[in-house]
Amino acid sequence: MADTVKISGTSVRLVKxxxxxxxxxxxxxxxxxxxxxxxxxxxxxxxxxxxxxxQELDTLxxxxxxxVVVSGAGELKARWIIHAVGPKFQEPELEEKLRQTIFxxxxxxxxxxxxxxxxxxxxxxFYGVPLEISVAVTLxxxxxxxxxxxxIKEIILCANDNREYKxxxxxxxxxxxxxxxxx
Amino acid sequence: MSTTVRSHKAQKVIxxxxxxxxxxxxxxxxxxxHCGNCIDSCHYVLANPGDVTFAPPYKADxxxxxxxxxxxxxxxxxxxxxxxxxxxxxxxxxxLKDIVFGKCTNCRRCTINCPMGVDMAVFNRMARGLLVxxxxxxxxxxxxxxxxxEIGNQMGVLKEDYIxxxxxxxxxxxxxxxxxxxIPIDKKNADIVYSINPREVKxxxxxxxxxxxxxxxxxxxxxxxxxxxxxxxxGLFSGDDDLGGAVSRRLYEKVEExxxxxxxxxxxxxxxxxxxxxxxxxxxxxxxxxxxxxxxxMINFINEGKIKVDKSRNPEPITFHDSCNYxxxxxxTEEPRELLQMVCSDFREMYPNRAENYCCTGGGGAMxxxxxxxxxxxxxxxxxxxxxATGAKHVVTTCHNCVDGLTDLIKHYKLDxxxxxxxxxxxxxxxxxxxxxxxxVIVVAPIAAEAVAAAAVPAFATDGFLTGxxxxxxxxxPDFVTFVTAVLEDHGATxxxxxxxxxxxxxARTEKPDMMTLDITxxxxxxxxxxxxxxxxxxxxxxxxxxxxxKPELRKLIYERTVTRPEGYVDKPVDEEGLLLNVRKILKxxxxxxx
Numbered sequence: 001m002a003d004t005v006k007i008s009g010t011s012v013r014l015v016k017x018x019x020x021x022x023x024x025x026x027x028x029x030x031x032x033x034x035x036x037x038x039x040x041x042x043x044x045x046x047x048x049x050x051x052x053x054x055q056e057l058d059t060l061x062x063x064x065x066x067x068v069v070v071s072g073a074g075e076l077k078a079r080w081i082i083h084a085v086g087p088k089f090q091e092p093e094l095e096e097k098l099r100q101t102i103f104x105x106x107x108x109x110x111x112x113x114x115x116x117x118x119x120x121x122x123x124x125x126f127y128g129v130p131l132e133i134s135v136a137v138t139l140x141x142x143x144x145x146x147x148x149x150x151x152i153k154e155i156i157l158c159a160n161d162n163r164e165y166k167x168x169x170x171x172x173x174x175x176x177x178x179x180x181x182x183x
Numbered sequence: 184m185s186t187t188v189r190s191h192k193a194q195k196v197i198x199x200x201x202x203x204x205x206x207x208x209x210x211x212x213x214x215x216x217h218c219g220n221c222i223d224s225c226h227y228v229l230a231n232p233g234d235v236t237f238a239p240p241y242k243a244d245x246x247x248x249x250x251x252x253x254x255x256x257x258x259x260x261x262x263x264x265x266x267x268x269x270x271x272x273x274x275x276x277x278x279l280k281d282i283v284f285g286k287c288t289n290c291r292r293c294t295i296n297c298p299m300g301v302d303m304a305v306f307n308r309m310a311r312g313l314l315v316x317x318x319x320x321x322x323x324x325x326x327x328x329x330x331x332x333e334i335g336n337q338m339g340v341l342k343e344d345y346i347x348x349x350x351x352x353x354x355x356x357x358x359x360x361x362x363x364x365x366i367p368i369d370k371k372n373a374d375i376v377y378s379i380n381p382r383e384v385k386x387x388x389x390x391x392x393x394x395x396x397x398x399x400x401x402x403x404x405x406x407x408x409x410x411x412x413x414x415x416x417x418g419l420f421s422g423d424d425d426l427g428g429a430v431s432r433r434l435y436e437k438v439e440e441x442x443x444x445x446x447x448x449x450x451x452x453x454x455x456x457x458x459x460x461x462x463x464x465x466x467x468x469x470x471x472x473x474x475x476x477x478x479x480x481m482i483n484f485i486n487e488g489k490i491k492v493d494k495s496r497n498p499e500p501i502t503f504h505d506s507c508n509y510x511x512x513x514x515x516t517e518e519p520r521e522l523l524q525m526v527c528s529d530f531r532e533m534y535p536n537r538a539e540n541y542c543c544t545g546g547g548g549a550m551x552x553x554x555x556x557x558x559x560x561x562x563x564x565x566x567x568x569x570x571x572a573t574g575a576k577h578v579v580t581t582c583h584n585c586v587d588g589l590t591d592l593i594k595h596y597k598l599d600x601x602x603x604x605x606x607x608x609x610x611x612x613x614x615x616x617x618x619x620x621x622x623x624v625i626v627v628a629p630i631a632a633e634a635v636a637a638a639a640v641p642a643f644a645t646d647g648f649l650t651g652x653x654x655x656x657x658x659x660x661p662d663f664v665t666f667v668t669a670v671l672e673d674h675g676a677t678x679x680x681x682x683x684x685x686x687x688x689x690x691a692r693t694e695k696p697d698m699m700t701l702d703i704t705x706x707x708x709x710x711x712x713x714x715x716x717x718x719x720x721x722x723x724x725x726x727x728x729x730x731x732x733x734k735p736e737l738r739k740l741i742y743e744r745t746v747t748r749p750e751g752y753v754d755k756p757v758d759e760e761g762l763l764l765n766v767r768k769i770l771k772x773x774x775x776x777x778x
Contacts, residue, residue: 039326040333089318090195125332161433
């Protein structure tokens with residue numbers, strides 16, 4: 001078992017922490033259609049990143065279901081925030097919409113030349129997507145995407161706590177080859 | 184032949200209802216005989232005589248009808264007989280939302296007056312959870328739930344702000360009482376792991392420093408966790424068992440990681456119930472360590488001779504409000520009274536009391552649902568009458584929600600009363616026999632020296648710690664401006680008064696103050712407009728702002744913000760100590776940010 005695997009040359013790494021505080025090139029924010037940052041991770045982005053992020057989003061809003069918008073990350077440690085409008089609260093065709101949203105995240109990142117993307121458990125938690133579905137769809141979509149030649153070098157899966165970390169960890173091993181690392 | 188069209192959300196609610204039914208739930212849904220014994224138990228009914236929609240049986244039947252229609256054979260065979268009724272549209276769900284969130288605080292007073300043992304709060308909470316699962320909930324509930332899911336606490340306090348608050352409280356305690364009073368963070372193998380409500384960090388840090396003073400004097404081996412420290416749980420209010428489990432698990436796992444021997448829960452009604460009673464079931468965890476209320480901890484400290492208290496230091500008439508979750512639901516009615524008798528000299532009971540006490544009307548998450556504020560305050564009349572009859576000057580409660588609910592109704596009904604908690608009374612009565620240690624003063628650089636000097640000054644000493652600071656005070660109440668000006672100028676500040684929103688904006692722009700206090704309701708531009716304009720202005724957005732308001736329901740200013748939150752928030756009435764604590768915290772944070 002490992003917290004990092006390689007899929008077609010891309011490193012897929014599992015970490016635990018606050019995704020908005022990661023020193024990464026980009027991270028995903030599970031967004032609303034009006035692109036208002038709101039509370040939760042939105043609070044952290046606003047407080048740590050400053051007003052410029054919401055101001056930029058206001059010029060890009062609204063976004064439709066499964067659409068993805070990229071903004072700057074203000075004073076955060078990351079460079080870009082990928083705002084993904086995913087399905088919420090038991091809505092119809094939830095899994096398919098979630099799959100399409102994650103695909104659009106990776107596709108949009110790649111088009112913009114982003115090579116490192118951090119994702120939370122997409123839709124799990126407040127938006128009610130069952131954690132096991134979120135984990136399965138996220139990892140399956142990432143694996144499918146990476147197997148078709150990609151320039152993305154690293155994908156980071158960021159769990160908020162042990163409850164989220166565990167199912168990712170258990171499913172990650174089945175995805176690809178454990179990465180050899182010097183410890 | 185007609186076909187029934189049901190919205191997707193309504194269908195999902197019905198499907199999920201079936202998964203929520205257990206023996207306790209079905210018992211409560213099936214047992215009501217409509218005797219009416221519960222009706223006069225409800226504070227909403229007492230404040231709205233003649234409005235049947237507030238009566239517990241009416242509210243319960245809205246949920247019961249759904250159960251009967253879909254999951255009980257009587258409703259399938261004789262629907263008209265048993266009043267079985269389904270939901271079909273999103274509007275039906277919105278109407279249900281108004282009842283389960285807006286007309287019941289889950290206080291359970293009707294429950295103890297039910298001869299059939301129907302627990303209204305159990306299925307009202309379940310119905311809230313069904314609605315939340317399809318995204319139908321008051322905006323405030325959504326905001327708070329998302330904060331707790333994603334940030335880890337229900338007020339969105341970031342880790343760095345939490346740690347920073349504990350550090351400056353430690354600095355104050357060390358300066359006044361010595362190094363052993365510092366707050367230990369993430370200490371392993373401690374006897375006590377102390378968990379708190381994020382409200383204490385955000386609005387009432389004195390409760391944390393008072394607890395630290397008590398732990399320090401008792402010589403307790405204690406610590407506070409750097410993460411997983413929130414013992415409140417909005418899952419209890421929203422009905423979201425997954426949130427309940429996630430929040431409880433974070434706290435339990437942190438205590439296990441620290442190898443703490445006992446988890447002590449600060450004074451919070453729903454936090455105590457969630458963490459001590461409901462949490463292990465939600466989290467599906469076998470909790471190995473002990474858990475107790477800080478009230479018990481303080482009683483033990485006194486009984487074991489670890490701390491000494493002098494009750495004559497709390498001479499004013501004091502009454503006690505039993506929190507619904509702490510008292511009625513967890514049976515903690517005698518312990519607070521035992522402690523009160525130890526630390527105050529004029530305790531007066533409120534009637535009715537203990538399990539029969541009335542809700543503060545802010546329970547069940549009501550304080551976060553601003554759309555129901557007028558209804559809540561109207562229903563608070565029964566509580567206001569109870570308080571007034573005691574003749575007390577202070578009302579003590581073991582619940583942070585009750586602190587806010589009571590503060591709001593005291594203001595609304597113009598009662599001459601203040602709300603406090605046991606930790607404050609115990610700290611005030613504390614006899615510290617050892618002479619204070621002399622703090623070590625370290626001067627390393629001009630800015631750091633300023634920070635050290637600020638840290639070494641007790642919040643309410645009159646020695647000019649605000650010297651050179653220019654503070655804009657925006658409030659339309661002349662008496663309040665006079666009071667704040669006197670307090671701040673006594674400590675060396677120069678106060679720039681503004682009496683309306685337009686003047687506040689103009690003075691902020693021309694004077695560029697070091698910080699400002701801002702009332703929310705003012706003539707001209709409201710405080711909300713001023714706040715958003717300041718935050719959106721590149722030249723002014725870094726002025727630290729402390730909101731001071733007599734209308735706690737307007738906290739939606741914070742919850743519905745799209746701009747950076749205010750640096751401080753204080754409810755009126757404001758006392759000198761509370762004002763200075765907040766001003767100093769804000770200026771110190773600004774100083775450290777600049778450094």
